[in-house]
Amino acid sequence: MTPRSTPPDASDPAPALDGRTPTDPALDAPRTTVDALVQLSFLVQGMLARVATAHDLSLVQVRLLGILRDRRPGMLELARHLDLDKSSMTGLVARAEKRGLVRREPSPHDGRAVLVALTPEGRTLIDRCAAEMDARVAELTSPLSAGQHTQLRTLSATLLRPHAG
Amino acid sequence: MTPRSTPPDASDPAPALDGRTPTDPALDAPRTTVDALVQLSFLVQGMLARVATAHDLSLVQVRLLGILRDRRPGMLELARHLDLDKSSMTGLVARAEKRGLVRREPSPHDGRAVLVALTPEGRTLIDRCAAEMDARVAELTSPLSAGQHTQLRTLSATLLRPHAG
DNA sequence: AGAAGTAGTACGCGACACAAACTAAATCGG
DNA sequence: CCGATTTAGTTTGTGTCGCGTACTACTTCT
Numbered sequence: 001m002t003p004r005s006t007p008p009d010a011s012d013p014a015p016a017l018d019g020r021t022p023t024d025p026a027l028d029a030p031r032t033t034v035d036a037l038v039q040l041s042f043l044v045q046g047m048l049a050r051v052a053t054a055h056d057l058s059l060v061q062v063r064l065l066g067i068l069r070d071r072r073p074g075m076l077e078l079a080r081h082l083d084l085d086k087s088s089m090t091g092l093v094a095r096a097e098k099r100g101l102v103r104r105e106p107s108p109h110d111g112r113a114v115l116v117a118l119t120p121e122g123r124t125l126i127d128r129c130a131a132e133m134d135a136r137v138a139e140l141t142s143p144l145s146a147g148q149h150t151q152l153r154t155l156s157a158t159l160l161r162p163h164a165g
Numbered sequence: 166m167t168p169r170s171t172p173p174d175a176s177d178p179a180p181a182l183d184g185r186t187p188t189d190p191a192l193d194a195p196r197t198t199v200d201a202l203v204q205l206s207f208l209v210q211g212m213l214a215r216v217a218t219a220h221d222l223s224l225v226q227v228r229l230l231g232i233l234r235d236r237r238p239g240m241l242e243l244a245r246h247l248d249l250d251k252s253s254m255t256g257l258v259a260r261a262e263k264r265g266l267v268r269r270e271p272s273p274h275d276g277r278a279v280l281v282a283l284t285p286e287g288r289t290l291i292d293r294c295a296a297e298m299d300a301r302v303a304e305l306t307s308p309l310s311a312g313q314h315t316q317l318r319t320l321s322a323t324l325l326r327p328h329a330g
Numbered sequence: 331a332g333a334a335g336t337a338g339t340a341c342g343c344g345a346c347a348c349a350a351a352c353t354a355a356a357t358c359g360g
Numbered sequence: 361c362c363g364a365t366t367t368a369g370t371t372t373g374t375g376t377c378g379c380g381t382a383c384t385a386c387t388t389c390t
Contacts (some may be wrong), residue, residue, distance in 0.1 A: 011270075021207065029318070029321075029322040029325070029326070030318060030321055030322060030325065032318075033303075033306050033309070033314045033317055033318055034299055034302045034303050036317055036318045036320075036321030036322070036325075037205070037209050037302055037305070037306065037317070037321070038209060038213070038298075038302060039321065039325055040202070040206065040321050040324060040325065041205065041206040041207075041208075041209035041210050041213075042206075042210075043206075043324070043325060043328055044202050044203060044204050044205075044206035045210055048206075058345070058346080059285065060345095060346075060347095061345095062234060074368070074369090075368070075369060075370095076367085076368060076369080081209065082346090084346095084347070085174060085347065085348055085349080086368075086369070086370095087349075087350090087369085087370075087371085087372095088346070088347050088348070089348080089369085090369070090370055090371080091346070091347085092345090092346080092347095095344095095345075095346095096266070105350080107368095110355075110356075110367090110368075111298070111354080111355050111356075111357090111368095112353095112354065112355045112356070112367070112368040112369065113367090113368055113369080114368080114369070124288070128358070133203075134199055136205060137199045137202055138198075138199050139199050140202070140324060140328075141199065141202065141324065142328065143323055143324070144198070144320070144323060144324070147195075148320060148323070149198045151316055152198055152201055152202070152320050153194070153197075153198055153201045154200030155201075155309070155316060155317050155320070156194075156195055156202070156204065156312060157194035157195065157201070158204050158308055158309060159205060159208070159305055159306065159308070159309070160195065160201075160204055160205065160208060160315070161196070162308065163208055163305075198373075223376070223377080225376095225377075225378095226376095239337070239338085240337070240339095241336085241337060241338080248384095249377090249378070249379090250378065250379055250380080251337075251338070251339095252338085252339075252340085252341095252378080252379070252380075252381090253378050253379070254378070255338070255339055255340080256376085256377075257376090257378090258375080259339095260376075260377095272337095273387085275336090275337075275386080275387075276337095276387075277336065277337040277338065277384095277385065277386045277387070278336090278337055278338080278386090279337075279338065291360085312369050314342060
């Protein structure tokens, strides 16, 4: 009864990659680990997106402000963090700037570069938004026992570790 | 050494809600369960999005085609599944139709309704795409032991159950 | 038959993302 | 020091996406 060393279900034919919640009345638990991860990611992202739009922000803008909480990067570094083209940053930052959430300042060391920083209004907004997101997701995990919390953190760490960078 | 009964970290002040992978060299494991879930969701969604764009599809289009794999819903039902406004469906389906991935047919029972179905080309594409997504995410979970696979499925089921519907 | 509800579309708007072309500043090789 | 190259960022144009509003056509209720 040794656990087999191959993942038990990676070749299942029809994973639920559409992000919908199955409507089957009885057995709607994910049948494969892949399904579990995909469905979970859609659930979490949906929550985050809902909170973001409640604050009149897109998810990308939340990520932008979130990065700026402890950094003052240039446009290119921002683009790398957000996995966007540099040309996409211009509009993104411009819109945030027009709303007074963000400030552009010239780099002291590089005449080409622009540093992006949170304004006090931006900080207030992202803090409020992050707190609410935290609350929502915390509520999601509330049915878990303390041991399950630990399990989930451990599993996530294992999955995230090879992708740090 | 009994595990405490309160969730250990739900009130941590600064969760990494920006979806970036921490760049700290040493300790980059998520410190809270919420962080773990959020980071994981961004990682998975990023993978799915990359595969989708590799097939010249958006994530929403993949979800659309995914739903149609085993259904032939009307526009309104599609909108409900995708959490979109019904007016957003028109364009979405129209673009997919223009690419020959999807077919609109009148409902036999309701003169107003339109049923949306996959074309053979659409089925080929979504199958290929889903298989690749499955492979990517399966690769992500490959460092997990068989027991950890089960753990993750169980945890996900617990988290997803209250949100089925 | 007439009133009310429902399914879908049309249109206008803005956000978002990319690619390609461009400007300006830094850096490199000689 | 000077020209060539690289780098940071913007501009412009195109297309997707999503919403709200208004509209049409068909059903359903009474």
